[in-house]
Amino acid sequence: MSQITAADVAKLREMTGVGLMDCKKALTEAGGDLNKAVDILRKKGQATAAVKAARTAKDGAITQYIAPSGKLGVLVEVNSETDFVARNELFRAFCDEVARRYATEASPNLEAEREALVAKIRENIQIARHAKMEVSGNGLVAGYIHTGAKIGVLVEIGAGKAETVGKEEFKELVKDITLQIAAGYPHAVAREQVPAEVVAKEREIAAQSDRLKGKPAQAMEKILQGILEKFYQTYCLADQGFVKRNSEISVKEHVAQVAKQLGDEVTIRRFVRFQVGEGA
Numbered sequence: 547m548s549q550i551t552a553a554d555v556a557k558l559r560e561m562t563g564v565g566l567m568d569c570k571k572a573l574t575e576a577g578g579d580l581n582k583a584v585d586i587l588r589k590k591g592q593a594t595a596a597v598k599a600a601r602t603a604k605d606g607a608i609t610q611y612i613a614p615s616g617k618l619g620v621l622v623e624v625n626s627e628t629d630f631v632a633r634n635e636l637f638r639a640f641c642d643e644v645a646r647r648y649a650t651e652a653s654p655n656l657e658a659e660r661e662a663l664v665a666k667i668r669e670n671i672q673i674a675r676h677a678k679m680e681v682s683g684n685g686l687v688a689g690y691i692h693t694g695a696k697i698g699v700l701v702e703i704g705a706g707k708a709e710t711v712g713k714e715e716f717k718e719l720v721k722d723i724t725l726q727i728a729a730g731y732p733h734a735v736a737r738e739q740v741p742a743e744v745v746a747k748e749r750e751i752a753a754q755s756d757r758l759k760g761k762p763a764q765a766m767e768k769i770l771q772g773i774l775e776k777f778y779q780t781y782c783l784a785d786q787g788f789v790k791r792n793s794e795i796s797v798k799e800h801v802a803q804v805a806k807q808l809g810d811e812v813t814i815r816r817f818v819r820f821q822v823g824e825g826a
Contacts (some may be wrong), residue, residue, distance in 0.1 A: 550578055558583055562593040589754045604823040605629045606674065607638065608698030610689035611645035616711075619687035620649040621700040623674040623820045631669045632695070632822075640671070641695075648676050677818040684708050685815065686717070690724035696822045699727045706811040719804045719812065722790055723783075726797060727819050732783035735814050736798075740781060748777050783814060 550573045558569040558580060564587050576582035587593035606625035613619065622645045626632045640663050647654035656673065664671050677700055679687045685704035692698070703720050710716050734740050752758075752773040758766050779785045779796075787793025788800045795803075797814075805812040 550574055554578065554580070558587075562587055564592045568592055585751060588751050589756075591756045604674075605632045606822050607632050607641050607695035608691055608820045608822060609638070609641040609645045609695065610691055610698055610700065611642070611649040612687065612689050613649065616686040616688070617681040618649060618679070619689050619700050619702075620645045620676060620678045621689060621698050621818055621820055622648060622676040623698075623822060625672045625674045625822070627669045631667055631671075634667060636663060636666060637671070638695075644673055644676075648678060675820070677820070679816065679818075682815075684711055685813075686711055686720050688720045688724050690721075690728055692728050697728050698820045699724045699817065701727060701817040702815040704813045704815050705808075710808050710810045710812070713808060715804055715808055716812070719801065722788075722800075723797070723814060723817075726786065726789055727783060727817050729789050730783070730786045731819065732786060732817075733781050735782065735816065736784045737778045737782050740778070744781075745774075748774060752777075783817065 550570060554573055555566055555569045558564070558573060559566055561580070562569070562584060564572075568587065569583070572583040572586040573580075575586055584593060604625045605628055606623060608621065608623050610622070611620045622641065624637075624641045624644060626637060631637050640659065643659065644654075644656055647656060660671055660673065679700055679702050681687055681702060681704075683704060684707060685702060687700065687702050689701075690699045701720070701724055703716075703723060705711055705716060749770065752770050753766075755773065757773070758769055761769060779787070784796065784798040784801075786797050788795050788797050791800065801812055801814065
């Protein structure tokens with residue numbers, strides 16, 4: 547069995563928010579495997595589905611480029627070794643240029659610019675990943691970069707009518723959805739998009755949770771469905787409580803209300819959310 551180190555325990559605690567002793571016990575039971583330890587804590591009801599990914603410590607910044615038409619957008623993560631460099635004006639200018647080039651060129655070659663920046667600031671710089679969206683039909687692509695440039699969002703929201711896209715109510719909705727994604731950390735737009743294997747694993751964990759122990763058979767399925775419903779309310783954007791309304795209604799309910807006001811059909815088509823380091 548792998549030796550359990552204090553660093554392993556601290557990492558599991560950071561991922562789950564569970565106490566150190568319980569983290570150590572879970573790691574011991576899991577033979578040092580972090581992911582298995584997370585599942586053990588979840589089955590015991592000590593951790594939720596909202597677990598932070600174990601990731602290599604990398605710094606850097608997220609940046610965006612949104613075309614003036616609102617029909618195209620790019621989100622980019624560029625990594626540096628330290629936060630000091632990530633806040634450097636030369637580094638930020640390079641990030642902006644990377645996003646612009648990915649938006650305007652099919653396959654940009656940025657190696658010369660990257661090497662020149664490395665030579666100037668004497669720190670390794672890497673373009674970690676990017677996402678590009680173009681509107682299909684009527685709609686808008688919008689982006690949001692959270693304060694500090696460590697979290698970024700890109701979303702496409704569609705409309706049935708071309709004139710809807712120019713209305714302030716629609717633009718405000720699009721902006722609100724970007725903020726929701728940044729704060730809520732969803733993984734899918736709707737539950738229909740959640741991979742079957744993810745749902746199966748959630749059912750397995752829920753079925754083995756302490757909440758179901760000793761319960762009569764007729765009650766177990768109802769409790770299980772309740773647990774899965776809470777999972778969807780965390781995992782799926784449409785099912786999350788709408789933050790701007792203090793979660794009094796869901797995101798899909800808010801979208802439906804705005805769509806009714808506009809007299810049109812409004813659809814959250816897709817999104818990406820980048821956080822510095824999580825792709826490492």
